[in-house]
Amino acid sequence: xxxxxxxxxxxxxxxxxxxxxxxxxxxxxxxxxxxxxxxxxxxxxxxxxxxxxxxxxxxxxxxxxxxxxxxxxxxxxxxxxxxxxxxxxxxxxxxxxxxxxxxxxxxxxxxxxxxxxxxxxxxxxxxxxxxxxxxxxxxxxxxxxxxxxxxxxxxxxxxxxxxxxxxxxxxxxxxxxxxxxxxxxxxxxxxxxxxxxxxxxxxxxxxxxxxxxxxxxxxxxxxxxxxxxxxxxxxxxxxxxxxxxxxxxxxxxxxxxxxxxxxxxxxxxxxxxxxxxxxxxxxxxxxxxxxxxxxxxxxxxxxxxxxxxxxxxxxxxxxxxxxxxxxxxxxxxxxxxxxxxxxxxxxxxxxxxxxxxxxxxxxxxxxxxxxxxxxxxxxxxxxxxxxxxxxxxxxxxxxxxxxxxxxxxxxxxxxxxxxxxxxxxxxxxxxxxxxxxxxxxxxxxxxxxxxxxxxxxxxxxxxxxxxxxxxxxxxxxxxxxxxxxxxxxxxxxxxxxxxxxx
Amino acid sequence: xxxxxxxxxxxxxxxxxxxxxxxxxxxxxxxxxxxxxxxxxxxxxxxxxxxxxxxxxxxxxxxxxxxxxxxxxxxxxxxxxxxxxxxxxxxxxxxxxxxxxxxxxxxxxxxxxxxxxxxxxxxxxxxxxxxxxxxxxxxxxxxxxxxxxxxxx
Numbered sequence: 231x232x233x234x235x236x237x238x239x240x241x242x243x244x245x246x247x248x249x250x251x252x253x254x255x256x257x258x259x260x261x262x263x264x265x266x267x268x269x270x271x272x273x274x275x276x277x278x279x280x281x282x283x284x285x286x287x288x289x290x291x292x293x294x295x296x297x298x299x300x301x302x303x304x305x306x307x308x309x310x311x312x313x314x315x316x317x318x319x320x321x322x323x324x325x326x327x328x329x330x331x332x333x334x335x336x337x338x339x340x341x342x343x344x345x346x347x348x349x350x351x352x353x354x355x356x357x358x359x360x361x362x363x364x365x366x367x368x369x370x371x372x373x374x375x376x377x378x379x380x381x382x383x384x385x386x387x388x389x390x391x392x393x394x395x396x397x398x399x400x401x402x403x404x405x406x407x408x409x410x411x412x413x414x415x416x417x418x419x420x421x422x423x424x425x426x427x428x429x430x431x432x433x434x435x436x437x438x439x440x441x442x443x444x445x446x447x448x449x450x451x452x453x454x455x456x457x458x459x460x461x462x463x464x465x466x467x468x469x470x471x472x473x474x475x476x477x478x479x480x481x482x483x484x485x486x487x488x489x490x491x492x493x494x495x496x497x498x499x500x501x502x503x504x505x506x507x508x509x510x511x512x513x514x515x516x517x518x519x520x521x522x523x524x525x526x527x528x529x530x531x532x533x534x535x536x537x538x539x540x541x542x543x544x545x546x547x548x549x550x551x552x553x554x555x556x557x558x559x560x561x562x563x564x565x566x567x568x569x570x571x572x573x574x575x576x577x578x579x580x581x582x583x584x585x586x587x588x589x590x591x592x593x594x595x596x597x598x599x600x601x602x603x604x605x606x607x608x609x610x611x612x613x614x615x616x617x618x619x620x621x622x623x624x625x626x627x628x629x630x631x632x633x634x635x636x637x638x639x640x641x642x643x644x645x646x647x648x649x650x651x652x653x654x655x656x657x658x659x660x661x662x663x664x665x666x667x668x669x670x671x672x673x674x675x676x677x678x679x680x681x682x683x684x685x686x687x688x689x690x691x692x693x694x695x696x697x698x699x700x701x702x703x704x705x706x707x708x709x710x711x712x713x714x715x716x717x718x719x720x721x722x723x724x725x726x727x728x729x730x731x732x
Numbered sequence: 733x734x735x736x737x738x739x740x741x742x743x744x745x746x747x748x749x750x751x752x753x754x755x756x757x758x759x760x761x762x763x764x765x766x767x768x769x770x771x772x773x774x775x776x777x778x779x780x781x782x783x784x785x786x787x788x789x790x791x792x793x794x795x796x797x798x799x800x801x802x803x804x805x806x807x808x809x810x811x812x813x814x815x816x817x818x819x820x821x822x823x824x825x826x827x828x829x830x831x832x833x834x835x836x837x838x839x840x841x842x843x844x845x846x847x848x849x850x851x852x853x854x855x856x857x858x859x860x861x862x863x864x865x866x867x868x869x870x871x872x873x874x875x876x877x878x879x880x881x882x883x884x885x
Contacts, residue, residue: 623841689763
């Protein structure tokens with residue numbers, strides 16, 4: 231009974247006209263950044279964070295969440311029509327989606343992508359509703375050692391999954407931690423790592439760092455690309471998939487949803503890895519694996535469902551444990567903190583309207599996305615034709631304004647420029663920015679949890695090993711590190727990529 | 733790329749040493765009473781070790797490896813112009829104000845691709861700047877610097 235009351239409370243909050251408007255703006259911007267190159271959901275959320283200052287907290291979070299799952303929808307359009315993924319999570323969709331477009335079946339490909347995303351997103355939200363309560367009960371038993379070990383596990387999983395080089399990924403994590411410690415120590419009040427620069431007294435802001443890495447550095451990278459976006463000339467008709475298409479795809483959608491949802495929950499997981507894994511599984515269980523890569527509709531349905539289900543699943547650790555599982559969730563985490571709302575087990579008790587409002591708004595957002603993506607496909611197609619040389623100056627201006635308005639400080643603009651240039655050089659050397667951002671967000675919490683744990687245990691590190699939940703988390707982290715060091719994971723991953731290229 | 737990788741690792745080694753020394757100055761305390769510098773100390777040691785391993789690894793690599801990921805002079809020159817323009821923007825924003833400095837920045841950005849159409853780009857830069865000003869300042873009430881010339885509308 232409580233469950234239905236909560237859902238009702240959620241809908242009551244999310245169906246308010248102001249929240250509907252913010253939800254619409256969020257999914258619209260999300261679809262747009264998914265379609266356009268050069269600015270992903272992370273950068274967009276960072277830009278819009280300061281603008282949400284004046285909005286009610288729930289509306290702001292609904293909009294930021296809308297950008298996230300909206301970008302997953304938008305990314306598939308460019309994958310299918312242009313063979314260029316708008317988002318990393320849509321890379322796999324290119325394989326069969328673009329082949330379908332070349333065979334004159336762009337309509338059903340776009341249709342099944344939108345319907346698959348809708349079904350997966352919806353099931354994912356139901357999953358969030360059911361899992362939230364048990365996880366919160368579990369989270370209430372967490373002490374500082376458990377939190378510390380869980381965060382270590384999240385960071386290790388992220389470095390394990392995003393690694394080109396494990397050493398470089400962990401190095402980025404270490405840099406993120408160091409950056410998060412700049413400024414005043416919350417326990418002793420001591421000033422550290424500021425080197426006499428007044429602007430650093432409050433620490434290095436998350437928004438300038440993210441805008442540097444995901445805005446400016448991304449633009450520098452895109453300027454190097456010489457490929458011209460050639461839209462496959464086809465008349466898009468028949469967006470509604472046929473009965474045969476449905477029969478071919480329905481199990482792929484269900485499998486993709488389940489895989490995506492659980493990979494989304496995992497700290498460090500997320501939409502890109504979910505789409506890769508679901509595609510590999512689908513190909514393995516298919517009776518006709520030879521059709522994959524040649525325009526199989528289930529090859530579009532499964533990754534699209536998986537990445538949307540993962541977007542929903544990723545909300546679970548954030549809302550229940552207060553731990554962002556990936557970089558996008560880290561931005562949402564920052565958004566909640568800006569509005570004086572601490573995500574975690576007490577969120578449901580202290581702000582039930584926000585907890586259930588965000589969850590139910592995702593359902594409304596998914597309906598909006600279906601309406602946006604199918605009838606308006608022609609507009610999105612036209613937008614993919616906008617050349618990057620016209621886009622990047624506007625993206626730069628938006629980045630600058632987003633960063634400046636945060637504190638009305640030119641110092642933040644300097645930070646963004648520095649991290650843009652440094653981020654670009656690091657990317658060229660195959661250092662991935664995601665571990666840095668996640669470590670930056672988790673850093674202060676990790677430090678606090680570690681110091682509290684050591685004080686509780688009178689300076690003994692054994693406390694992390696004798697408590698079962700903490701020991702399991704550290705055990706998983708150690709196992710992943712060991713397999714990565716032994717090169718097993720890299721070999722396996724290369725095999726999957728090679729298989730998909732074939 | 734090998735040289736860039738080595739330089740980056742070398743830079744990170746230097747950065748980690750700087751943080752390590754600073755952490756010791758702040759005070760790492762002891763395990764019973766951890767100090768403000770403890771976590772920074774541990775992170776800097778980790779970064780130092782990994783960057784050193786990376787530096788040695790890169791040095792041992794054959795020169796023939798890693799051909800991919802080279803810089804092209806054309807994109808490098810564009811990136812350089814953008815960086816200088818952004819630094820100039822950050823330097824003059826408070827003095828010139830949002831409208832004037834953004835207009836100049838946008839004009840330079842559009843000119844990068846095709847300098848011959850300078851007048852066309854000037855008009856586009858003017859429009860982009862004013863539309864963003866309208867949205868931010870007039871509609872969203874975001875505070876933007878007016879500069880010493882007080883250019884506002």
